[in-house]
Amino acid sequence: MSNQLSRAYSKELSIRMTHVECSSLCNEIVIRHDNDPVAAHNLCRSIGAGLLLQPFLEKEERLSLKWDYKGTLKQILVEVKQDGGVRGLVRPHQLNDSAKTEEELFGKSCQITAIRLFRDKILQSGITESIMRDPVEDLGYYYSYSEQIETSLAVSVGFSQNPEQPIQLCQGILLQAMPGCDLLQFENIRKRLLDPDVKKALAKAPKIDNFFEKVLIQILDPTHKKTDLEIISCPAPSAYCTCTKEKISTIVKSLPTEDQEDIIEKGEALIIRCQFCSKTYEVTIDECKGIWAK
Numbered sequence: 001m002s003n004q005l006s007r008a009y010s011k012e013l014s015i016r017m018t019h020v021e022c023s024s025l026c027n028e029i030v031i032r033h034d035n036d037p038v039a040a041h042n043l044c045r046s047i048g049a050g051l052l053l054q055p056f057l058e059k060e061e062r063l064s065l066k067w068d069y070k071g072t073l074k075q076i077l078v079e080v081k082q083d084g085g086v087r088g089l090v091r092p093h094q095l096n097d098s099a100k101t102e103e104e105l106f107g108k109s110c111q112i113t114a115i116r117l118f119r120d121k122i123l124q125s126g127i128t129e130s131i132m133r134d135p136v137e138d139l140g141y142y143y144s145y146s147e148q149i150e151t152s153l154a155v156s157v158g159f160s161q162n163p164e165q166p167i168q169l170c171q172g173i174l175l176q177a178m179p180g181c182d183l184l185q186f187e188n189i190r191k192r193l194l195d196p197d198v199k200k201a202l203a204k205a206p207k208i209d210n211f212f213e214k215v216l217i218q219i220l221d222p223t224h225k226k227t228d229l230e231i232i233s234c235p236a237p238s239a240y241c242t243c244t245k246e247k248i249s250t251i252v253k254s255l256p257t258e259d260q261e262d263i264i265e266k267g268e269a270l271i272i273r274c275q276f277c278s279k280t281y282e283v284t285i286d287e288c289k290g291i292w293a294k
């Protein structure tokens with residue numbers, strides 16, 4: 001299993017498309033966060049969806065996505081960078097048996113926030129309420145409604161019994177209508193993305209190099225088997241994190257005075273775990289005192 005991302009464009013149809021296969025990356029993140037299958041399923045779908053939007057970022061840009069649900073599932077965070085870096089988490093990290101119905105799991109609606117940044121400067125941000133009860137469809141709705149770009153995504157996640165490799169597959173395709181696109185035609189193409197045959201193809205790891213092209217032809221033009229597709233490889237996705245001891249110190253500095261007093265009284269070093277990558281940082285009591293004295 002590899003991690004790969006590519007984009008394609010059809011001038012004739014004015015549709016841009018992306019494909020991601022991020023199975024080993026999702027595996028790494030799910031193991032690190034000790035997610036159970038329900039939590040892993042939703043997190044991997046969100047990571048796949050986030051990565052499908054990564055090829056549209058410019059140099060040094062990143063896209064930060066947040067899904068706030070009101071069911072037993074509370075929040076999913078995913079951040080993708082133009083160079084292929086991705087990080088994400090789901091809260092709570094375990095969800096099995098937490099809900100009997102989709103409504104209990106997702107709640108009635110979801111608030112989606114998408115922020116595009118260049119370094120730390122916000123270029124664009126939006127919030128939309130969606131009721132799809134699925135992070136991938138909720139994100140598609142966000143783009144179609146809030147950013148007015150007709151967007152359709154499909155992400156497939158497969159599990160294995162192997163505890164060291166719980167995620168067997170995470171693969172997805174995105175279609176976006178660009179200016180000049182015939183929206184009626186796009187609607188038909190969008191329906192074909194959800195065809196059982198296409199779903200079946202996405203549920204298996206790609207075995208051929210031109211898998212994306214083959215699937216796209218099936219979706220875009222099933223009769224003619226010929227399109228003007230231009231397919232370009234993007235930087236391979238990989239897990240990253242921005243945590244540093246310095247950033248951890250900022251968290252320590254912001255602790256309320258009562259907590260600071262408790263910590264000094266106990267006299268034990270603080271162990272702080274990064275919520276994204278699960279790396280732990282130890283801040284000694286002397287370091288704490290130094291931070292609070294500033």
Ligand SMILES: [Zn+2]
Pocket residue numbers: 241242243274275276277278279
């Ligand atoms: Zn981290």
